[in-house]
Amino acid sequence: MPVKLLFIGDIIGSPGRQAVGRELHRLVDRYQLDLVIANGENSAGGFGVTEETAKELFGLGVNVLTSGNHIWDKKESVPYIRREERLIRPANYPPETAGRGSVVVRTAGGVKVGVLNLEGRVFMNNLDCPFRCADYEVDRLRQETNIILVDFHAEATSEKIALGWYLDGKVSAVIGTHTHVQTADERIFPGGTAYLTDAGMTGSFDSVIGIKKELAMEKFLTQIPVRFEVAKKDVRLNGVVVEVDETTGKALAIERVSISC
């Protein structure tokens, strides 16, 4: 029996959350999904995540929330990040960092799925090596399950693809996030790992990566700080469905999803 996982790209503010509310049940039906994972680092007003927005997304059927560099934007959420196991942050933050970098959950059918979150270093924060961190975390997760999805939140395509190859044969899927633009390079590597450089974003496409386009252009034109606001129109849900062999954890299929809401 294959296990079917949906991964949803960065959810941007309330337009993104509404898109999940409107479309997720349809996607669950259409793809016979067993588990839904979503990147929520921008789910609260475009910057960070709060207990309220996370609970809203869990209530809508998301089983695991991953994140990235923006998860720390709302300082008041740190106690919640500490508490809520289903909301993970990149595992390669320093050892003492609040929260967890991976989680094992069960599908309705009782199958264990591991989810691991990592953050890239090229053009980003100064974190521990995501490759070595992946070695350690994947070893640990594989003691519980062969079905493992990695959200690699990173900027540079080179770092993302390199990690995909590096983990080929060890995890079910490496899915990139952070650029908010879905890439068209989905494939299954020879060792059985499904790969996509970026899952894209779930939010307004009448925007610059979810932000009101006039404000983003102003920033580039002036090089002066601009207070960004979440855009609202032309909302789409971006993601990817990965079908995995229940026993071996190897990917059987990968399919991009992009829906106008």
Next chain:
Amino acid sequence: MPVKLLFIGDIIGSPGRQAVGRELHRLVDRYQLDLVIANGENSAGGFGVTEETAKELFGLGVNVLTSGNHIWDKKESVPYIRREERLIRPANYPPETAGRGSVVVRTAGGVKVGVLNLEGRVFMNNLDCPFRCADYEVDRLRQETNIILVDFHAEATSEKIALGWYLDGKVSAVIGTHTHVQTADERIFPGGTAYLTDAGMTGSFDSVIGIKKELAMEKFLTQIPVRFEVAKKDVRLNGVVVEVDETTGKALAIERVSISC
């Protein structure tokens, strides 16, 4: 009569040039192409362009070569860059820079097409503002033709999409390059400008963005300089076809191309 333009993503070394040799005539037939533009910044051994590789590509049917940050890798090519009008470099390099940032060519049917090359600044070189440079160059080109394709060679998705919106209604297409990964966000903006964040690459996909994957992984794992080599297997041609109204210059259609060779 629509004008049909093919833009080919960064050609990586001899595997990339061979892919063009094998596939281009088929694409010209299938899409009834009027003009072929390709990014050649990595066409010579993965780093830069030479007179020889450029002439090979022109001989294979490429009409205009654009480029980016890597065009300067082969110092001996500067005189050729100065001489050859069909090989352009980003227009927003300093005023005295060798070569040209745009060119107007004619299709076989005699229609003028402007091609403009720009380079992003986020995580890249310290160049002049690509937005203001675009204003200036597009005004100049539009005195000759309404059909203008822009190759925006940039890293950050935000900068690329912002320039797409900024030029909406002023040019026929804004096509991104540099990340070597094709994105799935092709669309036509309301003002009639076709847009794609990245056209992808033409070269080996058994690689990390065209480079032997073992070497790329070594670099990430060691953080020490590694001499990169072009990868050879699993060659694909990535690009995008844009159909443009001959009179207005507005985009009528945009379609991504990705071919296994």
Next chain:
Amino acid sequence: MPVKLLFIGDIIGSPGRQAVGRELHRLVDRYQLDLVIANGENSAGGFGVTEETAKELFGLGVNVLTSGNHIWDKKESVPYIRREERLIRPANYPPETAGRGSVVVRTAGGVKVGVLNLEGRVFMNNLDCPFRCADYEVDRLRQETNIILVDFHAEATSEKIALGWYLDGKVSAVIGTHTHVQTADERIFPGGTAYLTDAGMTGSFDSVIGIKKELAMEKFLTQIPVRFEVAKKDVRLNGVVVEVDETTGKALAIERVSISC
């Protein structure tokens, strides 16, 4: 008759302003200063400048305030930046930017002094070329006076020293700011331009570049956003005195200043 200029390094919050209040009149007497210039980009709570803090500093005897990347931190100050000629921002921001990049003022003795502010691009904002901007601005200023001091607000030592050499013989002094650490490389280049890579800072030295040291360490250890606060203890005033020939504008002497308050 030589003209004597004092340049004060980045003033950090109220401890920095108090240091100016306590020490400036003594320095004016000791060095027989004709003009006082200070970098005020951090004078308001460590981030930005306000009308109130700028007026306080002018009231204390500062004749011209320069700035840098932090000048835009307090959005409400933009109208003041537009209005107040004695508060300048880097000249190589885009053409439409609020405020001015240079100013000509008169000493008590009636001698005209030009002050030019520039910002580096290495590891900083994406601005216009500071070298070319300097060419343009210096030409303009020299139509009014040969006595010109440049505050080059930049991170990389290479960019700062290169600009120093580039302007040698054209201006009286190139003084760096932004790193908040005074360098020991003061000299007069062969063409007569006084040079110092960084003037240092005026504020608490029981700190990490003016910020409470515990907070700065926390940031490096956690890689998570930390709300910075200005430190208070061990306050020092850093700066540099440049003696300039009134007619030729050539530097006669340069001397670093560092005073415990």
Next chain:
Amino acid sequence: MPVKLLFIGDIIGSPGRQAVGRELHRLVDRYQLDLVIANGENSAGGFGVTEETAKELFGLGVNVLTSGNHIWDKKESVPYIRREERLIRPANYPPETAGRGSVVVRTAGGVKVGVLNLEGRVFMNNLDCPFRCADYEVDRLRQETNIILVDFHAEATSEKIALGWYLDGKVSAVIGTHTHVQTADERIFPGGTAYLTDAGMTGSFDSVIGIKKELAMEKFLTQIPVRFEVAKKDVRLNGVVVEVDETTGKALAIERVSISC
């Protein structure tokens, strides 16, 4: 009995090595030095270190060579780095990296001195956390000696000062390198650690940080790769003398050195 250590800032090519040859014996006499440490990352033609240049410097009286990001520039030197204990590289490179990050040597008088090399992460390579690496290495070194000098090879003043405070009371001195400009902020922190943000460089000062100034300016003006060459004129030796209590390892005095050769 105090122990007297001289640390020499980045030695740039043959002009830098000649400066050491000409001046070191005089400095040893004048300061009654017990040990000489020098940063050699640029000692071979401005880029990297070779067995030949390292041996030359050891022959001239340097006891330990530290380094930084440039140590890997000459690939052929890796076996030597592996072999030679007195040539160290930053300790926070990945675990498998060739060479060692620290060393314990003995003065002529038989006193053990530990030398630790670290590299910053801000605007530099993606390495392991230098703060945590320091914890580990310093603990280890202190089992052998209380006299420990740290060469922190880093760009950002904030990261350097933060590490200085972080190690205050645990090591004898934290001396910065990499910017090639000596800073004027030498001091002894309350816990007894001597600190200097940057020791400066030993090489040609008719240059941009050791490189021919015309070539450096060309790079900034063109944004195109330029082949750098070591400058030759106006050679100076930069460094710092730290006097340390033999038993406690606490710093008793710190004095900058800058000599025209």
